Amino acid sequence: MRCRSAKRRSREMIRGMPTNPPPVTLFDVAKRAVDVADPDAADERLSDLLAQFEDADEPVTAIDNLEEQVAIAVERVDVDIEDPAVSMATATILYLAHRRDELHDDPDKILQLAARAEWKGDPPDSVRDWLADRGVEV
Numbered sequence: 001m002r003c004r005s006a007k008r009r010s011r012e013m014i015r016g017m018p019t020n021p022p023p024v025t026l027f028d029v030a031k032r033a034v035d036v037a038d039p040d041a042a043d044e045r046l047s048d049l050l051a052q053f054e055d056a057d058e059p060v061t062a063i064d065n066l067e068e069q070v071a072i073a074v075e076r077v078d079v080d081i082e083d084p085a086v087s088m089a090t091a092t093i094l095y096l097a098h099r100r101d102e103l104h105d106d107p108d109k110i111l112q113l114a115a116r117a118e119w120k121g122d123p124p125d126s127v128r129d130w131l132a133d134r135g136v137e138v
Helices: 001-016 026-037 044-051 065-075 086-100 106-117 125-134
Strands: none
Touching: 026 044, 026 086, 026 106, 044 065, 044 086, 065 086, 086 106, 086 125, 106 125
């Protein structure tokens, strides 16, 4: 009898133990990037961009052609790649895909670091103006 209750306790302890967090998916990264770029969800193009990733449930680390997948999604919402909000959300997706540890950092910090990474600190004027309107300096 004693052995049986010890086994039961052991099984209960195993069930109650925390598991590793699930991997970060491409959708998770895209969602955070769009939330950072458009916290009020007011930009229709960014909503359309996010919709491109709603089925992207594979871990972002397992995607070999990430830049290509993101580029295809961007072309569907901004063919001429002229919208600075879309450009910045794209840069943020790519940045956060490689810096998943910063996923929950301050939005302004994420935008600043993503712009620096994407354009080596010298974003196009339209993006620089878009960031300045949000109080973000590159």
